[in-house]
Amino acid sequence: LAWNNTVIGRKRPRTPGVASLDAHFELPRHLVESVSDALRAGDTGQVHDIVAPLHFSQIADLIERLEPEHRRQLVIAERDHLPPQFLNELDRSLRREVVKAIGRKRFAKALAELDTGDAVDLIEDVKRKKRQEVLDLILAPQRAPIVAALAYPRDSAGRLMHPEVVAIPTAWSVGATIDYLRDSDDLPNEFYAIFVVDAQNRPIGALPLDRVMRAKRPVVVDDIMEVEHLKPIPAKIDQEHVGHLFQDLDLVSAPVVDDDGRLVGTIMVDDIIDVIEEEAEEDFLHLAGVSDSDVFLPAIATARQRLRWLVVTLINTIIASLVISQFEATIQQVVALAVLMPIVAAMGGNAGMQVVTVTVRALATKEITAGNTLRVVWKEVRVGFINGIVFALIMGTLAALWFGAALLGCVLAAAMMLNMLWSGIAGTLIPLVVHRLGGDPAIAAGPFLTTTTDVLGFFLFLGLATVVLI
Amino acid sequence: LAWNNTVIGRKRPRTPGVASLDAHFELPRHLVESVSDALRAGDTGQVHDIVAPLHFSQIADLIERLEPEHRRQLVIAERDHLPPQFLNELDRSLRREVVKAIGRKRFAKALAELDTGDAVDLIEDVKRKKRQEVLDLILAPQRAPIVAALAYPRDSAGRLMHPEVVAIPTAWSVGATIDYLRDSDDLPNEFYAIFVVDAQNRPIGALPLDRVMRAKRPVVVDDIMEVEHLKPIPAKIDQEHVGHLFQDLDLVSAPVVDDDGRLVGTIMVDDIIDVIEEEAEEDFLHLAGVSDSDVFLPAIATARQRLRWLVVTLINTIIASLVISQFEATIQQVVALAVLMPIVAAMGGNAGMQVVTVTVRALATKEITAGNTLRVVWKEVRVGFINGIVFALIMGTLAALWFGAALLGCVLAAAMMLNMLWSGIAGTLIPLVVHRLGGDPAIAAGPFLTTTTDVLGFFLFLGLATVVLI
Numbered sequence: 001l002a003w004n005n006t007v008i009g010r011k012r013p014r015t016p017g018v019a020s021l022d023a024h025f026e027l028p029r030h031l032v033e034s035v036s037d038a039l040r041a042g043d044t045g046q047v048h049d050i051v052a053p054l055h056f057s058q059i060a061d062l063i064e065r066l067e068p069e070h071r072r073q074l075v076i077a078e079r080d081h082l083p084p085q086f087l088n089e090l091d092r093s094l095r096r097e098v099v100k101a102i103g104r105k106r107f108a109k110a111l112a113e114l115d116t117g118d119a120v121d122l123i124e125d126v127k128r129k130k131r132q133e134v135l136d137l138i139l140a141p142q143r144a145p146i147v148a149a150l151a152y153p154r155d156s157a158g159r160l161m162h163p164e165v166v167a168i169p170t171a172w173s174v175g176a177t178i179d180y181l182r183d184s185d186d187l188p189n190e191f192y193a194i195f196v197v198d199a200q201n202r203p204i205g206a207l208p209l210d211r212v213m214r215a216k217r218p219v220v221v222d223d224i225m226e227v228e229h230l231k232p233i234p235a236k237i238d239q240e241h242v243g244h245l246f247q248d249l250d251l252v253s254a255p256v257v258d259d260d261g262r263l264v265g266t267i268m269v270d271d272i273i274d275v276i277e278e279e280a281e282e283d284f285l286h287l288a289g290v291s292d293s294d295v296f297l298p299a300i301a302t303a304r305q306r307l308r309w310l311v312v313t314l315i316n317t318i319i320a321s322l323v324i325s326q327f328e329a330t331i332q333q334v335v336a337l338a339v340l341m342p343i344v345a346a347m348g349g350n351a352g353m354q355v356v357t358v359t360v361r362a363l364a365t366k367e368i369t370a371g372n373t374l375r376v377v378w379k380e381v382r383v384g385f386i387n388g389i390v391f392a393l394i395m396g397t398l399a400a401l402w403f404g405a406a407l408l409g410c411v412l413a414a415a416m417m418l419n420m421l422w423s424g425i426a427g428t429l430i431p432l433v434v435h436r437l438g439g440d441p442a443i444a445a446g447p448f449l450t451t452t453t454d455v456l457g458f459f460l461f462l463g464l465a466t467v468v469l470i
Numbered sequence: 471l472a473w474n475n476t477v478i479g480r481k482r483p484r485t486p487g488v489a490s491l492d493a494h495f496e497l498p499r500h501l502v503e504s505v506s507d508a509l510r511a512g513d514t515g516q517v518h519d520i521v522a523p524l525h526f527s528q529i530a531d532l533i534e535r536l537e538p539e540h541r542r543q544l545v546i547a548e549r550d551h552l553p554p555q556f557l558n559e560l561d562r563s564l565r566r567e568v569v570k571a572i573g574r575k576r577f578a579k580a581l582a583e584l585d586t587g588d589a590v591d592l593i594e595d596v597k598r599k600k601r602q603e604v605l606d607l608i609l610a611p612q613r614a615p616i617v618a619a620l621a622y623p624r625d626s627a628g629r630l631m632h633p634e635v636v637a638i639p640t641a642w643s644v645g646a647t648i649d650y651l652r653d654s655d656d657l658p659n660e661f662y663a664i665f666v667v668d669a670q671n672r673p674i675g676a677l678p679l680d681r682v683m684r685a686k687r688p689v690v691v692d693d694i695m696e697v698e699h700l701k702p703i704p705a706k707i708d709q710e711h712v713g714h715l716f717q718d719l720d721l722v723s724a725p726v727v728d729d730d731g732r733l734v735g736t737i738m739v740d741d742i743i744d745v746i747e748e749e750a751e752e753d754f755l756h757l758a759g760v761s762d763s764d765v766f767l768p769a770i771a772t773a774r775q776r777l778r779w780l781v782v783t784l785i786n787t788i789i790a791s792l793v794i795s796q797f798e799a800t801i802q803q804v805v806a807l808a809v810l811m812p813i814v815a816a817m818g819g820n821a822g823m824q825v826v827t828v829t830v831r832a833l834a835t836k837e838i839t840a841g842n843t844l845r846v847v848w849k850e851v852r853v854g855f856i857n858g859i860v861f862a863l864i865m866g867t868l869a870a871l872w873f874g875a876a877l878l879g880c881v882l883a884a885a886m887m888l889n890m891l892w893s894g895i896a897g898t899l900i901p902l903v904v905h906r907l908g909g910d911p912a913i914a915a916g917p918f919l920t921t922t923t924d925v926l927g928f929f930l931f932l933g934l935a936t937v938v939l940i
Contacts, residue, residue: 276748299849299852
């Protein structure tokens with residue numbers, strides 16, 4: 001692989017309309033078609049001419065947009081020229097396939113060239129057995145930080161961090177610091193702050209670069225370092241917490257420390273963006289019963305991914321059907337019940353899913369904590385009560401008019417009222433309990449909730465009708 | 471208001487357990503209780519002692535967690551001491567109430583102290599009539615950039631950007647640049663890159679600060695500036711696009727340009743984090759029929775917010791009920807139909823919501839573009855077909871055994887199969903069409919979809935049963 005790292009001071013020629021001012025930075029559609037045509041014709045020279053000037057994120061885009069059979073062809077044709085960063089930009093569902101096409105040796109070379117965090121992100125997806133084989137192909141100096149990061153728990157700050165840090169003692173002057181930066185060879189590629197450490201290598205201050213540049217050379221670091229916003233992050237905490245920390249404190253970079261508080265790496269805000277989006281997206285997809293983004297997967301893999309949740313839905317609805325079947329005799333006498341019963345279940349289910357969604361999100365963003373749980377539950381009970389009354393009145397009246405039966409309207413209103421009240425209770429309690437038990441509320445809460453609102457809805461409506469109308 | 475801006479080089483005393491190494495940075499629960507107690511007792515001195523050492527994001531947290539009546543009391547008691555940044559950290563639903571308690575003059579003073587982007591974010595929520603009155607209270611030098619930003623469309627890059635930029639000509643040396651930074655008084659508070667501009671003030675390169683610091687003084691800017699990753703952003707484009715750009719290109723900062731390509735501001739990656747989360751969260755909430763995060767709103771306001779969607783759900787289910795009512799005679803003859811019909815509707819609805827969710831998210835992240843729309847739709851049709859067959863076989867067999875009626879099982883299987891196939895078509899097409907028409911697919915797609923799957927599910931099942939079984 002030839003690594004298209006930024007070349008300092010060399011102006012690269014730009015492909016017209018691609019890496020230029022184009023605001024959206026979208027891959028031009030004709031380009032995908034040109035590559036497809038060239039691949040179909042087996043014209044690898046043409047393919048290379050199109051792909052070579054692209055930005056790594058455009059290459060990832062291109063691969064995603066190609067037909068599955070063309071993806072492999074493109075990667076094999078260009079594997080000696082692709083910039084390694086495209087692997088990280090690629091949708092996770094396609095990475096394994098692409099890594100396979102690249103081959104183990106080239107993959108190892110890519111890992112060695114990437115930032116440690118990016119390399120770890122890629123090798124995490126490799127099966128444990130093959131992982132060691134790939135690592136063995138990397139030279140020791142590049143391998144060491146990857147292995148060190150892999151020692152931290154999955155999704156921890158330790159895996160996210162860059163082990164390369166710039167740290168200086170408090171006693172240094174601005175001049176000494178600048179000279180050190182000018183003469184030092186092993187600095188990270190990019191950095192926005194220098195950390196100031198004590199004799200035990202524990203971070204005690206941060207020095208944003210703009211502050212160093214604005215100060216005169218004799219100024220001592222101790223006098224200009226920032227202490228207020230310094231937020232050392234334990235390497236073992238979950239990346240989700242790191243994301244909240246960066247958001248809450250508007251951090252740009254933070255030092256990562258080991259159990260003894262010693263500086264072991266740094267996390268920067270751009271590492272956090274993907275974490276924050278991933279976490280939000282995960283909840284979003286899980287709540288609808290989709291385990292991962294699957295746009296680029298083939299139909300059969302997508303169908304299999306979604307099957308599990310649909311099986312759960314089927315079991316739920318069968319349970320609801322069993323409830324209905326207990327009242328077959330009642331329905332036979334008053335067929336209007338069959339017409340109206342989906343309304344009771346649907347209103348409870350939808351109101352409940354509103355509550356579940358808000359609760360799942362509030363748990364994820366830590367808006368709900370131990371301190372306000374009770375208040376949130378109590379509030380949702382009141383919301384369910386208010387909307388329950390509103391819709392019970394509307395629909396009870398409509399049903400009474402529709403079927404010319406006041407008592408039927410009353411039964412419908414009572415069942416709706418109670419089911420919507422229940423949706424407020426269940427909509428908060430189910431995610432809260434799942435969360436407390438250590439589960440993912442976004443996955444479990446939806447099916448549980450709709451089962452309860454369906455079962456309760458049908459039972460209340462048909463049961464009340466049996467008692468009152470028959 | 472006394473503004474707790476970072477004091478350079480002054481070490482502030484820390485409240486134990488608050489601004490220390492505590493990884494989660496959560497507000498200790500007892501603190502919320504202490505403040506509540508003090509407010510109840512009217513002991514404003516005690517309140518001040520607790521609140522004063524807090525970080526602005528903890529103050530926002532505290533206000534969010536207090537009982538509604540205490541929120542106002544706290545803000546009024548402390549309004550002369552609160553750091554203005556807490557306003558931006560506060561949940562949007564509470565801002566109006568808090569701004570009201572602070573008072574117009576203090577609010578204007580807060581705006582003047584904040585970064586332009588943050589000030590604009592706050593004043594956007596003020597009603598147009600009152601906005602001018604607040605702006606008039608701000609001194610001209612601080613007001614000008616806010617007014618300039620407000621001239622850009624809502625949610626545009628122009629509103630998001632910092633108008634303060636550091637720009638230098640290509641011909642300068644590193645030494646001249648450093649001297650300029652040392653001597654200049656009106657630099658932005660924080661910056662990570664210097665932009666290099668041509669004679670027309672158009673950005674032609676970027677100079678990450680670490681590069682300046684590593685270079686020797688005589689080096690000319692032109693030789694070390696970065697050209698490759700420079701991505702000027704038109705001020706008028708939507709912030710969502712800016713978010714994608716930063717994510718795709720791993721940008722840390724980017725210059726913002728006007729229609730003539732002249733540098734007018736800069737956007738930094740930490741401005742983008744909130745945009746990305748907001749966009750993801752918006753889709754998430756909208757898809758479940760919640761218009762905004764409402765955890766901190768009172769019950770009555772929340773109930774009102776969620777009412778609209780429930781009205782839509784009610785209309786949907788009434789339409790479905792009208793379909794069912796056409797088949798009352800059939801149901802009276804075969805009550806098993808009433809037992810089984812919710813299964814057909816629910817399986818179609820749930821399979822369809824999986825498709826809608828994936829499609830809405832893929833549209834937001836631009837994974838679906840004009841180039842691959844057809845392929846995505848065609849894929850979902852196949853997924854619907856595969857899962858349709860699987861569940862039609864399972865449930866058809868179960869129903870046949872349950873009611874001892876093979877023909878009933880066949881009718882159920884056929885209806886499920888067709889409805890799940892439809893859910894793949896409708897689940898992609900509805901969001902795509904809404905998106906193409908300029909609407910928000912997350913709001914409209916859900917209700918449309920479930921109406922179609924309910925109506926089609928009931929119609930197919932009961933219609934087929936009427937033809938085949940009666």
